[in-house]
Amino acid sequence: MSHPVEISLLLVSERCPDLAPLVYARLFSEHPEMEALFWRDKTGTIKGEMLARVFEAVLDYIGDNRYAAHMIRSEVVTHSQYDVPPEVFGTFFDIVVTTIREQLDGDWTSDMEEAWRTLLADFSNFARDPGQTATA
Numbered sequence: 001m002s003h004p005v006e007i008s009l010l011l012v013s014e015r016c017p018d019l020a021p022l023v024y025a026r027l028f029s030e031h032p033e034m035e036a037l038f039w040r041d042k043t044g045t046i047k048g049e050m051l052a053r054v055f056e057a058v059l060d061y062i063g064d065n066r067y068a069a070h071m072i073r074s075e076v077v078t079h080s081q082y083d084v085p086p087e088v089f090g091t092f093f094d095i096v097v098t099t100i101r102e103q104l105d106g107d108w109t110s111d112m113e114e115a116w117r118t119l120l121a122d123f124s125n126f127a128r129d130p131g132q133t134a135t136a
Contacts, residue, residue: 003062004115009055011107012100020048023099030095031088054096061119072126090127093120 002010012019024047028035041047053071061068079089097116101108 004111005058005062005119008100008104008112012103016103019099020044020051023051023096026095026099037082069126072123076127086127090124093123
C-alpha cells in the first residue's frame with residue numbers, strides 16, 4: 001500500500017497539474033516580502049523548479065531517505081544568502097501542504113493529515129537546525 005503522503009501527491013497531481021501558481025500566491029500573501037526575491041522569474045520556471053525539488057525531497061524522505069534532510073539543511077543556508085530567513089524557509093513546506101489539502105478538499109483523509117504532520121515536524125526540525133548533519 002502506498003504512503004498517505006504519496007497518495008495525496010498523486011491525487012493532487014490529477015486535479016491540479018501545476019500547483020506552483022497556487023503555492024506561490026499563498027507564499028506571497030503570507031510573506032509579501034518574498035515576492036521581490038523572484039524578480040528574475042518572469043515565466044515561473046524558478047518557482048516550478050523549487051516546488052519540484054520540494055516534492056523530490058518529500059518522496060525521498062518517505063522512501064529511501066537518502067538525501068532529504070541534508071538537502072533541506074543545505075537549502076536553508078543557501079536561501080539565507082538570498083535573504084530568506086530560516087523561519088520563512090521552514091513555513092514553505094506548510095504552505096505546500098495547506099495548498100494540497102485545499103485542492104483535495106473532501107478527499108483529504110486523517111491518514112494524510114497525520115502523515116504530513118509528522119513529515120512537516122521533521123522538515124521543520126531540519127530547517128531550524130541546518131548545522132546538524134545526521135539524518136532522521
